[in-house]
Amino acid sequence: xxxxxxxxxxxxxxxxxxxxxxxxxxxxxxxxxxxxxxxxxxxxxxxxxxxxxxxxxxxxxxxxxxxxxxxxxxxxxxxxxxxxxxxxxxxxxxxxxxxxxxxxxxxxxxxxxxxxxxxxxxxxxxxxxxxxxxxxxxxxxxxxxxxxxxxxxxxxxxxxxxxxxxxxxxxxxxxxxxxxxxxxxxxxxxxxxxxxxxxxxxxxxxxxxxxxxxxxxxxxxxxxxxxxxxxxxxxxxxxxxxxxxxxxxxxxxxxxxxxxxxxxxxxxxxxxxxxxxxxxxxxxxxxxxxxxxxx
Amino acid sequence: xxxxxxxxxxxxxxxxxxxxxxxxxxxxxxxxxxxxxxxxxxxxxxxxxxxxxxxxxxxxxxxxxxxxxxxxxxxxxxxxxxxxxxxxxxxxxxxxxxxxxxxxxxxxxxxxxxxxxxxxxxxxxxxxxxxxxxxxxxxxxxxxxxxxxxxxxxxxxxxxxxxxxxxxxxxxxxxxxxxxxxxxxxxxxxxxxxxxxxxxxxxxxxxxxxxxxxxxxxxxxxxxxxxxxxxxxxxxxxxxxxxxxxxxxxxxxxxxxxxxxxxxxxxxxxxxxxxxxxxxxxxxxxxxxxxxxxx
Ligand SMILES: NC(=O)c1ccc[n+]([C@@H]2O[C@H](COP(=O)([O-])OP(=O)(O)OC[C@H]3O[C@@H](n4cnc5c(N)ncnc54)[C@H](OP(=O)(O)O)[C@@H]3O)[C@@H](O)[C@H]2O)c1
Ligand SMILES: NC(=O)c1ccc[n+]([C@@H]2O[C@H](COP(=O)([O-])OP(=O)(O)OC[C@H]3O[C@@H](n4cnc5c(N)ncnc54)[C@H](OP(=O)(O)O)[C@@H]3O)[C@@H](O)[C@H]2O)c1
Numbered sequence: 001x002x003x004x005x006x007x008x009x010x011x012x013x014x015x016x017x018x019x020x021x022x023x024x025x026x027x028x029x030x031x032x033x034x035x036x037x038x039x040x041x042x043x044x045x046x047x048x049x050x051x052x053x054x055x056x057x058x059x060x061x062x063x064x065x066x067x068x069x070x071x072x073x074x075x076x077x078x079x080x081x082x083x084x085x086x087x088x089x090x091x092x093x094x095x096x097x098x099x100x101x102x103x104x105x106x107x108x109x110x111x112x113x114x115x116x117x118x119x120x121x122x123x124x125x126x127x128x129x130x131x132x133x134x135x136x137x138x139x140x141x142x143x144x145x146x147x148x149x150x151x152x153x154x155x156x157x158x159x160x161x162x163x164x165x166x167x168x169x170x171x172x173x174x175x176x177x178x179x180x181x182x183x184x185x186x187x188x189x190x191x192x193x194x195x196x197x198x199x200x201x202x203x204x205x206x207x208x209x210x211x212x213x214x215x216x217x218x219x220x221x222x223x224x225x226x227x228x229x230x231x232x233x234x235x236x237x238x239x240x241x242x243x244x245x246x247x248x249x250x251x252x253x254x255x256x257x258x259x260x261x262x263x264x265x266x267x268x269x270x271x272x273x274x275x276x277x278x279x280x281x282x283x284x285x286x287x288x289x290x291x292x293x294x295x
Numbered sequence: 296x297x298x299x300x301x302x303x304x305x306x307x308x309x310x311x312x313x314x315x316x317x318x319x320x321x322x323x324x325x326x327x328x329x330x331x332x333x334x335x336x337x338x339x340x341x342x343x344x345x346x347x348x349x350x351x352x353x354x355x356x357x358x359x360x361x362x363x364x365x366x367x368x369x370x371x372x373x374x375x376x377x378x379x380x381x382x383x384x385x386x387x388x389x390x391x392x393x394x395x396x397x398x399x400x401x402x403x404x405x406x407x408x409x410x411x412x413x414x415x416x417x418x419x420x421x422x423x424x425x426x427x428x429x430x431x432x433x434x435x436x437x438x439x440x441x442x443x444x445x446x447x448x449x450x451x452x453x454x455x456x457x458x459x460x461x462x463x464x465x466x467x468x469x470x471x472x473x474x475x476x477x478x479x480x481x482x483x484x485x486x487x488x489x490x491x492x493x494x495x496x497x498x499x500x501x502x503x504x505x506x507x508x509x510x511x512x513x514x515x516x517x518x519x520x521x522x523x524x525x526x527x528x529x530x531x532x533x534x535x536x537x538x539x540x541x542x543x544x545x546x547x548x549x550x551x552x553x554x555x556x557x558x559x560x561x562x563x564x565x566x567x568x569x570x571x572x573x574x575x576x577x578x579x580x581x582x583x584x585x586x587x588x589x590x
Contacts (some may be wrong), residue, residue: 182510185507186510187514190518191517191518193519194518196555198518199577200554203554203576204554205485205580206577212481212484217584217587219442220584220587221486222424222425222525223489226521226524228580228584230517231574232578233574235578238570239571239574250563253555253559259499260492260495260552263494267538267545270538272535275533276530279528281501282493282497282526282527283526285500285512286526286527287527288512289512289515292512292513
């Protein structure tokens with residue numbers, strides 16, 4: 001029998017894009033008897049209550065953290081430490097604390113030490129999202145068919161882990177458990193590097209002389225258009241990701257730059273066979289992703 | 296009064312993704328009394344006839360080129376020269392020859408000299424397409440709301456230019472006339488560099504150790520997923536684009552690499568303000584593209 005995924009009171013810490021989408025999913029599946037949020041921004045609190053995402057929104061942790069048997073921290077990775085210190089004194093023994101941060105070693109480092117003994121700390125990362133932010137961007141079905149990665153620390157209570165995994169399964173995610181360090185390496189390639197590249201290429205275009213820049217926008221073709229969508233993602237969230245997954249990101253930039261240099265050289269010397277071969281190899285990866293149903 | 300866009304016989308040279316989509320559009324708008332194709336691949340000829348894209352498909356230019364008042368060459372840029380030499384002796388005086396190649400200076404250089412006096416040569420490039428190829432990928436409405444760039448040479452007959460422009464307008468494209476050299480510079484940024492980057496990043500992933508590569512595919516996040524779609528584009532088409540727009544592409548790679556190095560440095564030294572500022576600037580470009588209705 002799979003463990004009961006429902007919780008009594010779920011407190012969403014920071015009701016942004018991810019936590020508001022999670023609220024929709026929890027409501028739809030009836031997985032929380034009560035949904036509350038600790039949110040410092042009055043406008044976000046107003047929107048969240050107005051949209052019916054939560055029953056109560058407060059800027060006072062003492063009002064919403066005590067009694068919550070699940071706390072989901074959905075703030076930028078760089079805010080995890082201070083938010084952790086703010087909520088920690090109010091946590092109820094036996095509660096589960098998880099997060100949605102896009103980097104996991106840094107969250108273990110920054111949020112972990114605040115969590116008192118008797119509270120279960122299980123870091124997590126939903127591989128789902130869009131370029132939008134704030135509660136108004138709450139997206140129905142955001143996590144359905146997507147991966148939820150959990151990175152429990154050694155010694156985590158298996159029952160708490162099962163209960164949290166069952167929650168994500170109940171909202172349609174596929175749950176995978178892995179080491180925080182491994183998570184950060186994989187995501188550096190699949191998510192962090194592509195975002196950095198998209199920011200760079202769109203930045204390169206925005207540095208062009210006025211006339212050329214105007215034409216780049218006007219004749220924006222597929223490729224560039226996709227990149228601008230990615231490069232419209234939240235600047236603070238992404239700043240924090242790069243600052244907090246520095247080592248893995250720098251390593252993949254290095255590999256990427258070497259590979260780009262090789263293609264650049266092939267273009268310069270007119271080496272058509274090298275280009276064609278490289279461009280053929282990449283098709284296999286696309287096919288594998290389609291087969292893995294992540295396309 | 297806008298000129299009559301309809302043609303008697305349109306010959307599509309190479310019935311691939313672009314020309315087959317054009318066939319659908321011409322059929323729907325009744326812009327060609329007769330549609331034929333010169334195509335060397337028997338399988339593509341079979342599919343094109345079976346799908347009703349053309350009335351006649353032939354591997355013999357003498358069967359389909361004579362009598363065509365519009366010839367659209369839709370082959371990879373590197374094949375323009377030989378294809379031009381093959382069709383040239385069969386062209387009818389007064390006909391218009393255009394192409395769909397993604398690079399324009401090279402087409403002027405390679406296709407132009409074959410076109411006999413008395414035939415109007417007007418190079419073109421539809422800023423539309425997908426990662427698919429061949430006639431089976433014919434896409435209804437592919438050109439609607441998209442730009443069609445025409446790069447006529449000095450001395451082009453204005454009536455012929457108007458007639459070709461009217462054809463593209465009739466199928467829903469917005470027509471823009473520009474210099475071939477300017478086209479190649481703009482597209483190097485909006486299309487060629489993004490494709491090169493996507494090929495590179497997906498190539499970097501495909502060079503990873505087996506275990507890590509498996510996980511990259513499995514947990515492929517937004518960003519990387521988009522890149523794999525772009526990197527699934529036709530290898531020959533893209534080889535030819537890079538070989539034939541070398542100068543402009545090398546220049547933008549240079550700019551891009553400098554910009555990436557600056558971000559890499561900011562990550563290495565933990566310079567959060569620089570990252571946040573750069574990531575904020577790029578949002579403005581996205582907004583401008585949405586405003587220009589190209590998103
Ligand atoms: N968006 C995605 O695609 C995605 C996907 C997977 C994981 N994630 C991760 O999920 C987390 C949340 O992302 P999101 O997209 O939901 O972001 P978001 O929409 O910008 O929401 C972030 C929330 O955190 C609050 N917050 C920001 N700084 C804070 C601080 N210093 N102290 C307290 N609260 C603060 C924000 O409140 P204010 O309105 O007051 O700033 C907002 O409610 C991030 O760690 C991100 O890396 C995002
Ligand atoms: N796809 C896009 O997104 C896009 C967008 C704008 C412009 N374009 C440009 O449009 C042109 C066609 O692209 P596409 O996507 O339609 O390509 P495609 O689907 O691969 O079709 C190319 C056609 O050209 C034929 N061909 C290839 N090499 C040839 C050769 N050496 N001699 C004679 N015919 C040959 C192919 O026949 P086989 O089957 O025998 O190879 C096929 O019919 C290219 O110049 C491309 O740069 C493409």
